Amino acid sequence: MSPEYYLFLAVLLFAIGTVGVMVRRNALIAFMSVELMLNAANLAMVAFAMARGGLDGQVATFFVMVVAAAEVVVGLSIIIVIYRTRRSTSMDAASLLKL
Amino acid sequence: MIVLDTLGVVSFWIAGPLAVLGALGLIMFRKAVYAALSMAFTMVNLAVLYASLDAMFLTFVQIIVYTGAIMMLFLFVLMLVGVDTPDSLVETLRGQRVAATLAAIGIFALIVFGIGGAITGVPAVGLEQANAEYGDNVQGLAALIFGRYVFAFELTSALLITAAVGAMILGQRARVRRKATQRDLSEERLRDYAEKGTHPGSLPNSGVLALHNSIATPALLPDGTVSEHSVSETLAARGVIIDAPALSQATAKAFSEIESTSVEEADE
Amino acid sequence: MITLETVAATGVFSLAWLMIAVPAVAAALLLVSGSFFDRAGHWLAVAAVALSFGIALWLFIAMMAADPEQRAVGVPLYTWIDSGTWSISAGLLIDQLSILFALLITGVGGLIHLYSVGYMAHDPRRRRFFAFLNLFVAAMLLLVLADNYLVLFVGWEGVGLASYLLIGFWQYKPSAAAAAKKAFVMNRVGDLGMTTAVMAMLALFGSSSFEAVNAGAGKLDPAWATAIGLLLLLAACGKSAQVPLQAWLLDAMEGPTPVSALIHAATMVTAGVYLVVRSNAVFNVAPIAATAVVLVGTVTLLVGAWIGTSKDDIKKVLAGSTMSQIGYMMLAAGIGPAGYAFAIFHLLTHGFFKANMFLGAGSVMHAMDDDVNMRHYGALSKVMRITFLTFSMGFLAIIGFPFFSGYYSKDHIIEAAFHQNALIGWAALIGAGITAFYMTRLMLMTFFGESRWREGVHPHESPKIMTIPLIILAIFSVIGGVLMNSWIQEWLEPAVGNHVEELSLMPSAIGWATMGVVALGVAVGWFFFGQRRVPEEAPVSKNFFTVMGRNDLFGDTVNDVVAVQPTMLAARGVVVADHTMIDGGVNGAAGLLAKLSTQTRRLQTGQIRTYALTMSLGVVGIGVVMILSQLG
Numbered sequence: 001m002s003p004e005y006y007l008f009l010a011v012l013l014f015a016i017g018t019v020g021v022m023v024r025r026n027a028l029i030a031f032m033s034v035e036l037m038l039n040a041a042n043l044a045m046v047a048f049a050m051a052r053g054g055l056d057g058q059v060a061t062f063f064v065m066v067v068a069a070a071e072v073v074v075g076l077s078i079i080i081v082i083y084r085t086r087r088s089t090s091m092d093a094a095s096l097l098k099l
Numbered sequence: 100m101i102v103l104d105t106l107g108v109v110s111f112w113i114a115g116p117l118a119v120l121g122a123l124g125l126i127m128f129r130k131a132v133y134a135a136l137s138m139a140f141t142m143v144n145l146a147v148l149y150a151s152l153d154a155m156f157l158t159f160v161q162i163i164v165y166t167g168a169i170m171m172l173f174l175f176v177l178m179l180v181g182v183d184t185p186d187s188l189v190e191t192l193r194g195q196r197v198a199a200t201l202a203a204i205g206i207f208a209l210i211v212f213g214i215g216g217a218i219t220g221v222p223a224v225g226l227e228q229a230n231a232e233y234g235d236n237v238q239g240l241a242a243l244i245f246g247r248y249v250f251a252f253e254l255t256s257a258l259l260i261t262a263a264v265g266a267m268i269l270g271q272r273a274r275v276r277r278k279a280t281q282r283d284l285s286e287e288r289l290r291d292y293a294e295k296g297t298h299p300g301s302l303p304n305s306g307v308l309a310l311h312n313s314i315a316t317p318a319l320l321p322d323g324t325v326s327e328h329s330v331s332e333t334l335a336a337r338g339v340i341i342d343a344p345a346l347s348q349a350t351a352k353a354f355s356e357i358e359s360t361s362v363e364e365a366d367e
Numbered sequence: 368m369i370t371l372e373t374v375a376a377t378g379v380f381s382l383a384w385l386m387i388a389v390p391a392v393a394a395a396l397l398l399v400s401g402s403f404f405d406r407a408g409h410w411l412a413v414a415a416v417a418l419s420f421g422i423a424l425w426l427f428i429a430m431m432a433a434d435p436e437q438r439a440v441g442v443p444l445y446t447w448i449d450s451g452t453w454s455i456s457a458g459l460l461i462d463q464l465s466i467l468f469a470l471l472i473t474g475v476g477g478l479i480h481l482y483s484v485g486y487m488a489h490d491p492r493r494r495r496f497f498a499f500l501n502l503f504v505a506a507m508l509l510l511v512l513a514d515n516y517l518v519l520f521v522g523w524e525g526v527g528l529a530s531y532l533l534i535g536f537w538q539y540k541p542s543a544a545a546a547a548k549k550a551f552v553m554n555r556v557g558d559l560g561m562t563t564a565v566m567a568m569l570a571l572f573g574s575s576s577f578e579a580v581n582a583g584a585g586k587l588d589p590a591w592a593t594a595i596g597l598l599l600l601l602a603a604c605g606k607s608a609q610v611p612l613q614a615w616l617l618d619a620m621e622g623p624t625p626v627s628a629l630i631h632a633a634t635m636v637t638a639g640v641y642l643v644v645r646s647n648a649v650f651n652v653a654p655i656a657a658t659a660v661v662l663v664g665t666v667t668l669l670v671g672a673w674i675g676t677s678k679d680d681i682k683k684v685l686a687g688s689t690m691s692q693i694g695y696m697m698l699a700a701g702i703g704p705a706g707y708a709f710a711i712f713h714l715l716t717h718g719f720f721k722a723n724m725f726l727g728a729g730s731v732m733h734a735m736d737d738d739v740n741m742r743h744y745g746a747l748s749k750v751m752r753i754t755f756l757t758f759s760m761g762f763l764a765i766i767g768f769p770f771f772s773g774y775y776s777k778d779h780i781i782e783a784a785f786h787q788n789a790l791i792g793w794a795a796l797i798g799a800g801i802t803a804f805y806m807t808r809l810m811l812m813t814f815f816g817e818s819r820w821r822e823g824v825h826p827h828e829s830p831k832i833m834t835i836p837l838i839i840l841a842i843f844s845v846i847g848g849v850l851m852n853s854w855i856q857e858w859l860e861p862a863v864g865n866h867v868e869e870l871s872l873m874p875s876a877i878g879w880a881t882m883g884v885v886a887l888g889v890a891v892g893w894f895f896f897g898q899r900r901v902p903e904e905a906p907v908s909k910n911f912f913t914v915m916g917r918n919d920l921f922g923d924t925v926n927d928v929v930a931v932q933p934t935m936l937a938a939r940g941v942v943v944a945d946h947t948m949i950d951g952g953v954n955g956a957a958g959l960l961a962k963l964s965t966q967t968r969r970l971q972t973g974q975i976r977t978y979a980l981t982m983s984l985g986v987v988g989i990g991v992v993m994i995l996s997q998l999g
Contacts, residue, residue, distance in 0.1 A: 053224030
């Protein structure tokens with residue numbers, strides 16, 4: 001199985017993830033789209049590891065997962081705090097810093 | 100080998116489109132819970148793809164950490180912030196959807212042409228040798244993580260602890276000042292009375308000590324004078340309250356009688 | 368041509384720098400010590416000046432003992448500026464001219480310090496006063512002992528600073544603060560001449576030392592010589608309050624009286640004369656500049672005398688007199704080799720008798736509760752015997768009473784002026800007559816006639832610490848002339864290149880004429896102020912001479928019209944230009960930018976999704992550019 005198929009798949013998922021971030025207003029879904037982009041990158045790295053015949057790509061994926069876990073914890077906390085104060089998870093509502 | 104390779108191809112062509120379907124579901128479902136579930140679906144399919152890429156350890160980590168922990172955390176938060184309101188899918192920003200699609204296609208094309216072009220045609224080496232070096236995939240990864248990447252690995256522990264502490268700090272809701280007790284409230288009322296003259300308790304009702312109890316009848320104070328507070332200001336402004344001197348006449352009469360009696364008594 | 372050959376410093380001469388260092392250190396000590404020296408600091412100041420005087424006296428005696436050719440001693444101290452081709456050393460020049468100045472400064476200065484101990488006894492800021500006095504002495508010594516113009520300039524500015532600080536010593540009085548500022552600003556005009564002259568010297572001779580300038584002056588282009596001479600004259604006018612920069616000296620009388628005596632009579636204001644005499648080599652080859660010096664001196668001696676005749680403020684009369692006497696010195700210095708020695712001679716005798724009279728005036732003011740109006744004096748000769756007697760010695764000296772010091776020095780100048788030009792001579796002669804008139808007026812109004820004291824004023828003689836300096840100065844006012852008359856010309860000859868002439872003690876024809884004019888002046892003075900009653904209020908007068916004199920010959924008005932108004936006008940123009948053009952340009956650019964920013968701010972929508980879109984498009988754009996560049 002040639003790695004480029006995996007790469008195309010990964011890029012497709014990544015592109016879908018960017019669309020999600022740009023189009024969905026719900027902060028949680030946008031956040032999940034970011035996770036999807038991370039996963040797409042992971043898939044690409046695992047595919048590269050296969051193609052190169054080394055395990056470093058898999059190790060990198062492992063670290064990405066660890067970082068993603070930490071990110072999700074903090075990110076969700078922030079979403080909860082915003083929800084508490086503004087009673088909404090819409091990203092469009094969080095524009096207080098603009099004049 | 101060929102069997103395995105064929106298995107890989109088959110699993111790619113099954114799991115790949117399913118993953119894409121799940122991803123499309125993520126960005127298209129109106130209800131956030133469905134979006135989250137289709138995201139979990141994508142992740143399971145990604146785990147299958149990892150397996151087809153000879154990454155057994157990551158397959159299970161993907162299922163346990165992502166699907167099991169992270170996605171459940173997302174669902175948990177979804178429940179917390181209100182699961183029942185479906186998002187409006189009407190776009191508020193003009194041209195956002197078209198532009199976003201164009202940008203995504205641009206990124207897709209960019210990566211496919213830019214990076215994909217560089218690796219096309221290069222035969223895959225395969226992981227048999229790398230996995231076999233320390234016994235198996237898990238042992239090989241362990242050798243790397245606790246060997247070459249041990250410092251990065253240690254750093255992730257600091258990151259995780261920081262994230263945990265940060266989440267706790269963000270999540271807690273501290274009371275800025277003590278909850279006011281009944282005693283505090285009453286003291287505050289009296290302080291207001293002392294400083295600003297705000298009446299501490301309820302004002303006299305209309306008609307108190309008068310001969311009528313209509314709301315247009317001002318209350319009489321014990322000395323027979325009229326209490327302005329006892330009738331609504333609106334009524335006073337309209338001038339529909341009952342004439343105060345007429346009201347207090349009865350009291351005045353009573354007073355004068357009492358006084359004359361006391362004078363007579365004194366005379367006697 | 369004087370080449371200023373100096374010999375290396377040995378023995379006591381190598382300690383000459385201590386003369387400057389001691390008062391300088393004392394001044395610094397007094398200024399930084401805080402209240403530690405409040406009680407005894409003035410004695411430290413007196414001791415510092417006394418020590419300087421001791422060194423100066425020792426040097427003088429050593430110089431007297433030395434061979435006449437060996438008397439000028441150079442004391443190199445250190446290399447001050449060493450930059451590229453410039454190498455300017457700071458050094459001292461102890462020669463016949465500078466040692467006389469050093470003796471005058473430290474001697475008279477010491478006596479005035481002593482006098483100030485009594486005069487300033489009750490001033491809460493006495494320590495600071497003495498610190499400034501010491502600073503002045505150090506700066507003045509640096510001025511006269513410097514061996515080049517640049518070091519001289521340091522002292523020149525130092526005395527200017529000390530003068531500013533001391534005129535404005537009672538800075539809570541607005542008039543004193545304004546007077547100090549006026550003196551400072553007008554001195555800066557003179558400094559402009561000084562700095563330009565020094566720069567010209569550095570450019571022409573490659574050095575500012577007296578030695579190099581004297582050696583190179585002979586080969587100088589006459590135009591440059593004239594330019595340098597005129598610039599030095601401008602400097603001298605500023606420092607010595609000569610016309611047209613005379614206006615500050617009368618206001619400078621706002622300072623404490625010992626300051627007026629030391630700085631604005633005896634020493635600092637004569638620095639201009641010193642500068643001209645020291646630059647004799649330049650003036651010898653620049654006859655136009657020398658003539659300008661004579662003219663300035665002549666005009667100033669008449670102007671000063673004129674102002675002196677019509678003032679009621681005792682200090683201002685003396686200030687006018689100082690201007691006038693310095694005018695005599697400048698006149699003598701401008702005459703050239705024939706006059707240098709007489710200029711210095713008159714400078715020294717004037718230092719004695721004018722310091723004497725100023726201190727006497729201070730003593731009178733002390734007795735009259737700091738009232739300076741002579742119309743409130745009168746009949747003080749009986750209550751203040753010592754002040755009266757010492758003042759009389761000064762009076763006789765300044766009008767040129769035979770055998771008093773002023774008689775010798777002034778007569779020589781008048782004679783030299785007649786030899787130069789009859790017109791100048793007559794002017795000097797008339798000046799002597801006016802001097803006699805206004806000094807007689809001062810004496811009569813202050814010490815004679817009936818008492819016109821204000822209520823509550825009880826005149827009394829000053830304490831001994833003030834009268835002893837008066838007595839010493841009075842003695843020198845009497846004998847200074849006789850002491851130096853036959854000696855000073857030969858003494859100064861190697862230093863300034865004057866022509867030694869035979870002088871007889873018996874007056875010449877011009878001498879007799881001078882005495883006649885002086886006697887006439889005294890008689891007129893007595894006629895107007897001795898035999899008549901002096902009105903207590905100045906009578907209103909429409910007399911041209913009186914009105915001009917009372918208003919300082921409208922010197923301030925002239926300054927106002929010539930310098931102040933055009934400057935203000937230019938400043939206002941600059942302000943308008945600044946507001947409309949510069950500010951307009953800057954504010955316009957800023958306003959344009961602000962409007963532009965208001966428009967661009969709309970890009971900042973606050974919508975995260977828009978930002979994400981913009982970023983994605985940016986990534987695509989950068990990627991496309993990178994790929995295209997790879998392809999290209």
